[in-house]
Amino acid sequence: MSGKNAVAISTELHLQDIQHRMERERQLGPGPPPACRISLIEQSKYNSTLCAKERPSLSPMYYGFMCHEQHFSSTPLAELRPLALSAMQVRSNNKGHYLLCRVVTPPSWMVGTILCVEDPAGDVQNMIVFNYPGTRRTKIHALQAIFPVGSVLAIREPLLVPLKSDNATLIRVYSPSDITFVRSGDRILADVTWAYPAPAPAVIPRTADEWDELGGSHFETGRFLASAATYTSALELHPSEPFLQLQRGRAYHVLEYLSAALADATAVMRQRGISDHTRSKAFYLAGCAEYGLSHYDTAILQFKKALYLSPLMPIDQFKLWDERCRGRVRETRGDYDWEAMFKDAQVPGKRIDVAEFVGPMEVQQMPYRGGGRGVVATRDIKAGELILVSKAFAASFPDELYGDRVELQNSITGGVESACSSEVLSQIISKIFGRPELAPLVFGLYAGPSYPDPAHNYPLRVLSDHNVRSPLVQELNLDTQRIDHIFNFNVFVPETLRSVHPLDISSHGDGNPSNEIHLFGNPDTTPPNKDDLPSALFLLPSLFNHSCDGNTTWYNFRDIMIIRAIKPVQKGEELTLPYVQGSSTLSRHERLKKYGVTCDCSLCLADREDGEEACRLRERLLDSLGSLRSPGTSPADIRSFLCKVEGTHSALRGPIRPASGRVRYELAIAYEIMARKSMDASFRIQAIAACMAALEAYGIMVLDRSMWGPVGSTLGGDEYLPISAETRNLIVEGAKYCTQISLSIVSAFVLMEDIPRARGWARATRILDNIFVGCGDALFKARHESTTDVLIQSGVVLAD
Numbered sequence: 001m002s003g004k005n006a007v008a009i010s011t012e013l014h015l016q017d018i019q020h021r022m023e024r025e026r027q028l029g030p031g032p033p034p035a036c037r038i039s040l041i042e043q044s045k046y047n048s049t050l051c052a053k054e055r056p057s058l059s060p061m062y063y064g065f066m067c068h069e070q071h072f073s074s075t076p077l078a079e080l081r082p083l084a085l086s087a088m089q090v091r092s093n094n095k096g097h098y099l100l101c102r103v104v105t106p107p108s109w110m111v112g113t114i115l116c117v118e119d120p121a122g123d124v125q126n127m128i129v130f131n132y133p134g135t136r137r138t139k140i141h142a143l144q145a146i147f148p149v150g151s152v153l154a155i156r157e158p159l160l161v162p163l164k165s166d167n168a169t170l171i172r173v174y175s176p177s178d179i180t181f182v183r184s185g186d187r188i189l190a191d192v193t194w195a196y197p198a199p200a201p202a203v204i205p206r207t208a209d210e211w212d213e214l215g216g217s218h219f220e221t222g223r224f225l226a227s228a229a230t231y232t233s234a235l236e237l238h239p240s241e242p243f244l245q246l247q248r249g250r251a252y253h254v255l256e257y258l259s260a261a262l263a264d265a266t267a268v269m270r271q272r273g274i275s276d277h278t279r280s281k282a283f284y285l286a287g288c289a290e291y292g293l294s295h296y297d298t299a300i301l302q303f304k305k306a307l308y309l310s311p312l313m314p315i316d317q318f319k320l321w322d323e324r325c326r327g328r329v330r331e332t333r334g335d336y337d338w339e340a341m342f343k344d345a346q347v348p349g350k351r352i353d354v355a356e357f358v359g360p361m362e363v364q365q366m367p368y369r370g371g372g373r374g375v376v377a378t379r380d381i382k383a384g385e386l387i388l389v390s391k392a393f394a395a396s397f398p399d400e401l402y403g404d405r406v407e408l409q410n411s412i413t414g415g416v417e418s419a420c421s422s423e424v425l426s427q428i429i430s431k432i433f434g435r436p437e438l439a440p441l442v443f444g445l446y447a448g449p450s451y452p453d454p455a456h457n458y459p460l461r462v463l464s465d466h467n468v469r470s471p472l473v474q475e476l477n478l479d480t481q482r483i484d485h486i487f488n489f490n491v492f493v494p495e496t497l498r499s500v501h502p503l504d505i506s507s508h509g510d511g512n513p514s515n516e517i518h519l520f521g522n523p524d525t526t527p528p529n530k531d532d533l534p535s536a537l538f539l540l541p542s543l544f545n546h547s548c549d550g551n552t553t554w555y556n557f558r559d560i561m562i563i564r565a566i567k568p569v570q571k572g573e574e575l576t577l578p579y580v581q582g583s584s585t586l587s588r589h590e591r592l593k594k595y596g597v598t599c600d601c602s603l604c605l606a607d608r609e610d611g612e613e614a615c616r617l618r619e620r621l622l623d624s625l626g627s628l629r630s631p632g633t634s635p636a637d638i639r640s641f642l643c644k645v646e647g648t649h650s651a652l653r654g655p656i657r658p659a660s661g662r663v664r665y666e667l668a669i670a671y672e673i674m675a676r677k678s679m680d681a682s683f684r685i686q687a688i689a690a691c692m693a694a695l696e697a698y699g700i701m702v703l704d705r706s707m708w709g710p711v712g713s714t715l716g717g718d719e720y721l722p723i724s725a726e727t728r729n730l731i732v733e734g735a736k737y738c739t740q741i742s743l744s745i746v747s748a749f750v751l752m753e754d755i756p757r758a759r760g761w762a763r764a765t766r767i768l769d770n771i772f773v774g775c776g777d778a779l780f781k782a783r784h785e786s787t788t789d790v791l792i793q794s795g796v797v798l799a800d
C-alpha cells in the first residue's frame, strides 16, 4: 500500500470514528458525569507541560463540527443567570445561563485552546476554545499570557458535550465573543465565594518596567496578542505610562488591530507633559495605523509631524513612508508596478503591499440571483480593461503553513477542509475580533439560503472606531457558524500568476533534439492536490455572479486578486466570472452544486445540445489527457484521441470547443517534438496548424492561416495581424492557454526563419496577453524572460 493510500485510509477511519462518536453523543441523556477534581487537574498539568516541552505534531487533525451546529450567544451577560457545572445539561446550550469559572492550570493546545476550569463550587471541567484570536499556531507561553492561571471567565450559554469515553464531558466554545474576562471588582463577582483558594498565576510583574519587559518579550517572540494583553494588564495598574500604551499600540499594529493601534497613538498624542520624542513616536504609530487603514494622505501628515517633533527620526525612514504612501495613492487610480507585484508574489510568505482599485463597476440589486445582488458595468468597457484590484480579507498559502496543519471538518458539507481553508476561517474570526468595524463587510456577504439575504447596498461604509480597547474584550456577538457558511459560498482558491516556462522536451522522449529554441509552453496536465491549494476570502470579488462563459477573468498576485474584462461589455451589463472549471457542463454543474447555481451560459447550452452521454465521454477523455504525455505517444495517437473528443460535439456545434483546444495544443507539442527530432519542417507546419485550430477552439478568429510565401499585401508590413482584434467570442478558459499557444506559433515561425509572420504572431500574442493578463510590457517580459530574449535576438520584438 502506498504511503498516500495509507494516509487516505487512516483519514477515512478517523472520519468514521468522529461520525460514530457524534452519533453516540446524540443518543446520550442529559446530566454531566462528575469529574474527579484531583485527577483532572493533574492530567491538565501534565498536558500543558507536554505542550510546553515541544509543540505537538498538528498534522493532520480534524475536529468535527458536523453534528453540532456551532453555537454562539447573543444574549448580554447581564441578562443571563449563573449556572454551576453540576447543573449543566449535556448537548444543550444551557440557554439563559452563563458559567462563571476560573482557569486552574496552564492551558494546552490541540486544534483549540484547552483550559481546565473550576466553578465557585470547586467542580472542574475541561473546556476547548476554538479560534480564539492569537492562539492558533502559537506557543504555550502565549496561551498562558492570554489565559493566565487564575483568570476568571464568564462563558455565555456554554455548550457541554460528552467525550469519547462516556463518563467524561467537555465544554466547547466556538465563538470568542462568548468569553468575557471578568475583572476583580466586577459586579457579577459580588456574591461569589470560591470553594478553593485562588490558584496563583506563574509570574505577576509589579513595576511598569517589569510589565514592559514581559510584554516586550512576547512581542519579540511573535506573541502579539499576548503582548497586547500584557500591556493592557500593565495599563490597568499604571494608567499614566505613555510608553506602555505605545507598546500596546505597536502590538495592535502588527496584529492589524489598526483602529485600536490608532486609538492608543491618539491617546498618547493628547497626553500633557510628555516629551516631544514620545509624542513623535505616537505620531509615527498613528501614521503606520493610518497607512494600514488605507488613509494614505493622513498617514503622510502623521509621519511629517513625527519627523518635525523628533530629530531622532531618520529622514530616510520618512522618505520611505512618503514614497510608499504616494505609490498607494497612485494605485487607487489603477496605476500599479505590475512587475514588482509579480516578483513579490513569487516569494513564499510574502504579502503584497498595494492599494485597492475599483474600476467601472458597481453592485446592483439582482433579485433573480441567490443573495439578490450582482455587479454591473458603469460604462462601456473594452476587452482587457482592469475592473478590480482587491486585497484578500484573509488568505492562506501552503508555503506559509510549514509543519502546522490543522484540518477541519466542514460543518456544512461534512467534508474535510484543506489546511489553508481552516487557517482562513480562523483568520476571519481574528480579524473581525480585532477590527469589529469590519464585521458588516463580512456579514454583508451571501451566507446561503438558510440565512436571510444581506442588504443590497455593498460595499457598506466602514465606520471608524476610535475607542481605546482591550484586546480580550469583544462587544460584537460573533456568529462563527454564519462565518463558516459565508466562507463556503464565497471562498476563492487564489491562482498566482507564474512565469511561463518553455517546454522541456527532454521529458517527452528519448531523443536528443538539436534545436536551441524551446519555446513551446508546457501546459500542466496534472490537477493540483487539494491539500496544496491556497485559500482566501475576498470582499468585492464575492459579489460577482457565476458564468462558465464569463465576461471577466481573474488571477492573483498571491493575496491580491485582479479582475479584468475579456470581452467588450456594455454599460449596465452584468459582469460575471467563472467559479468553477470543467470539461463539460456536467462536471461544472457538479462543482456548482455547492453554490446552488444552474448555469445557462452559451457553453453550457451547447454542451447540453451535445447530449449527456457525449459530455460524459468527453469528461473521461479529458481526464486521461495526461497519458498523452508518455514518451511512446505519437502524433497519430493524439490525432485519434482528438477525433474521439471532436466526436463528442454535435454536428451543429460552432467552432468554440475548449476541450478540443486543449487536445489540439497537445497535438501541436507532439508535432514540434517530431520536428526537432527529425529535422523535418513539415512537422512544424502541422504544429502551427494545430496551434491555430486550438486558438479557434477558444473563440479567437484566425485571419491568416498561411504558412509560407509573402505575407499578403493587405495584411503586410507593420500592421500585419493574423488574428481578428474582435474578441467578443473569447472564453475565459482561453486565459490559461491562448498566449502560450500564440507564442508557440511565433517560435515555430522563427525556427522556419519566417520573421514577418513571426512578428505578426508576436503582435497577436501581445493582444491576447493584454486581454487575459494585461499589466503592460514589463510584466510580459518578466513572465516570459527566457523566451523574449531568444526572440529579440531573432529580430522579433515581443515587448517594447
Ligand SMILES: C[S@@+](CC[C@H](N)C(=O)[O-])C[C@H]1O[C@@H](n2cnc3c(N)ncnc32)[C@H](O)[C@@H]1O
Residues within 6 Å of the ligand: 368, 369, 370, 371, 372, 373, 374, 445, 446, 489, 490, 542, 543, 544, 545, 546, 547, 594, 595, 596, 597, 598, 599
Ligand atoms: C459569491 S455569491 C455571488 C453574489 C451574490 N449574488 C450576492 O448577492 O451576494 C454566490 C451566490 O450567488 C448566487 N449566484 C451566483 N451566480 C449565479 C447565477 N449565475 N445564477 C443564479 N444565482 C447565482 C448563488 O446563490 C451563489 O451561491
